[in-house]
Amino acid sequence: xxxxxxxxxxxxxxxxxxxxxxxxxxxxxxxxxxxxxxxxxxxxxxxxxxxxxxxxxxxxxxxxxxxxxxxxxxxxxxxxxxxxxxxxxxxxxxxxxxxxxxxxxxxxxxxxxxxxxxxxxxxxxxxxxxxxxxxxxxxxxxxxxxxxxxxxxxxxxxxxxxxxxxxxxxxxxxxxxxxxxxxxxxxxxxxxxxxxxxxxxxxxxxxxxxxxxxxxxxxxxxxxxxxxxxxxxxxxxxxxxxxxxxxxxxxxxxxxxxxxxxxxxxxxxxxxxxxxxxxxxxxxxxxxxxxxxxxxxxxxxxxxxxxxxxxxxxxxxxx
Numbered sequence: 001x002x003x004x005x006x007x008x009x010x011x012x013x014x015x016x017x018x019x020x021x022x023x024x025x026x027x028x029x030x031x032x033x034x035x036x037x038x039x040x041x042x043x044x045x046x047x048x049x050x051x052x053x054x055x056x057x058x059x060x061x062x063x064x065x066x067x068x069x070x071x072x073x074x075x076x077x078x079x080x081x082x083x084x085x086x087x088x089x090x091x092x093x094x095x096x097x098x099x100x101x102x103x104x105x106x107x108x109x110x111x112x113x114x115x116x117x118x119x120x121x122x123x124x125x126x127x128x129x130x131x132x133x134x135x136x137x138x139x140x141x142x143x144x145x146x147x148x149x150x151x152x153x154x155x156x157x158x159x160x161x162x163x164x165x166x167x168x169x170x171x172x173x174x175x176x177x178x179x180x181x182x183x184x185x186x187x188x189x190x191x192x193x194x195x196x197x198x199x200x201x202x203x204x205x206x207x208x209x210x211x212x213x214x215x216x217x218x219x220x221x222x223x224x225x226x227x228x229x230x231x232x233x234x235x236x237x238x239x240x241x242x243x244x245x246x247x248x249x250x251x252x253x254x255x256x257x258x259x260x261x262x263x264x265x266x267x268x269x270x271x272x273x274x275x276x277x278x279x280x281x282x283x284x285x286x287x288x289x290x291x292x293x294x295x296x297x298x299x300x301x302x303x304x305x306x307x308x309x310x311x312x313x314x315x316x317x318x319x
Contacts, residue, residue: 009038016042025051029066044069050091053079075101083108091115099124105131113137117144125151133157133182141165151175157182170194173230180206180234187211193218193227209235213242221247221259228262232269241270242277249282252292256299263307276314278304292318 011019020028020043028049032039043049050072053063064085072091075081083092083104090112094101097118105128116137118128125145132143134157142165151171163183167190171179180186181204188211195218212235218224224245232238243262247255266273280300282292297318304316 009036013042017046020046025049025066025070026062033065047071050074052076053081055079083110086110088112093117093119094121096120102128105136110137112139114139115142116140119144119146121146130157132163133160133179135160135162138162143167145169159184161185164188166190168192173227176231177234180204180209184208189213191215193224193231195220195223195227204234206235207237209238211240211242212238213244215244217246219246219248221245225262225265229265229269232265236269237272238270239272240275240277241266241273242279244279244281246281246283249284249292252282252296252300256296256303259303261304261307266308267311273312276308276312277317278315279317279319281319 008016016039020032023031028043033043034040046069049066049070051063051066051070052074053076055077063081067085068088070086070089072093073086073089074093074095075097076095078096078098079101081101083101084107086092087110089110092110092113092115094117102121102124116132118125129145129151131137132140132145137160140160140162143163144167146167146169151169157178159182161184163186165188166179166183166186168179170192172194176191179189184206185208186206187208189209190213193214193216212231214228214231216224216227218227228243232241261278266276300318301316305314308314
C-alpha cells in the first residue's frame with residue numbers, strides 16, 4: 001500500500017489533475033482530501049468541480065465539506081440544503097425546487113454566480129425574479145428561467161448590468177419593457193409571448209440586443225404581428241430573429257394566399273437584420289383528419305422566400 005501511494009505521489013501535478021477529472025466529486029474528496037498539503041492544494045485549484053444532488057442522497061455534513069470548492073451545483077427535486085454554504089459557485093441549476101429552496105433567494109448572496117437555470121417551475125418565481133433583475137447576483141451573465149405563470153413586475157426592478165443571455169417564460173409587452181430596462185447589456189433574449197389586452201405603449205430603445213427568439217401560441221395572427229411589431233420596435237440593432245408560431249392546419253390556405261410573413265414589419269423595424277428563422281408548428285385537432293402534403297409545404301416555403309427576397313439569410317421550417 002505504501003509503495004502504491006508513493007508511486008502515485010511522484011506523478012507530476014498536471015497528470016494528477018487529469019486523473020482527478022475522471023473522479024466523481026465525492027470520491028475525489030473522500031479519497032484524496034486531507035491526505036497531504038499538496039493534494040489539498042491541487043483539489044482547491046480545480047476550476048470545474050461540479051456536484052449533482054438527488055433527493056437526500058448525501059448527508060449535509062458530506063455536502064458542506066465540499067461546498068467551498070464547488071463551481072457547478074445541480075439539484076434535482078426535494079433537497080434540504082443551504083445555498084449560502086456554496087459561496088464560490090459559478091453555475092447553479094435547480095430542477096423542480098421546493099418553495100423552501102426558492103425562498104432562500106430572499107437572503108442568499110452568491111456573488112460569483114455566472115449562470116442560473118430554473119427550467120421547470122410552475123409557480124412561485126416572483127421573489128426570484130425580483131432578486132435576479134435587481135443585481136443581487138452582480139456577476140450573473142446567463143440565466144434560464146421558465147414558469148407556467150405569467151411573469152409580473154409587482155415590485156420595481158433596478159438593474160442587472162452583467163446579464164447578457166436570458167431565456168424566460170411567458171411575458172407580455174409590459175414585462176418585456178421592464179426586462180429591457182433592467183438588463184441594459186442584454187445580448188440574447190428568448191421569450192414566450194403572452195397575449196395581453198392592456199394598452200401598448202412605447203419604450204426606450206435597447207441598443208445592445210442582437211438576438212431575439214420569440215415563441216408564440218397566439219392564434220390571432222393579426223394581433224400576434226402587432227405584438228411582434230412592438231417588440232421589434234424596442235431593439236433597432238437586432239441581427240438575428242427567430243420566430244416560433246402555431247397555426248391550425250385548417251388555416252394553411254389563408255397563409256398561402258394572404259399572409260406576408262412579417263415582410264412589412266422587418267424592413268422598418270430591423271434594418272440591421274442578418275438572419276431570420278421562422279418555425280411553423282402545425283396544430284391538429286382531434287375532429288380534423290386534414291394534413292398537409294409536400295406540395296403545400298413547398299408553397300408555404302415559396303411564399304416565405306418571396307416575401308423576404310434574400311434581404312438577409314432566411315430559413316423556414318414546418319413541424
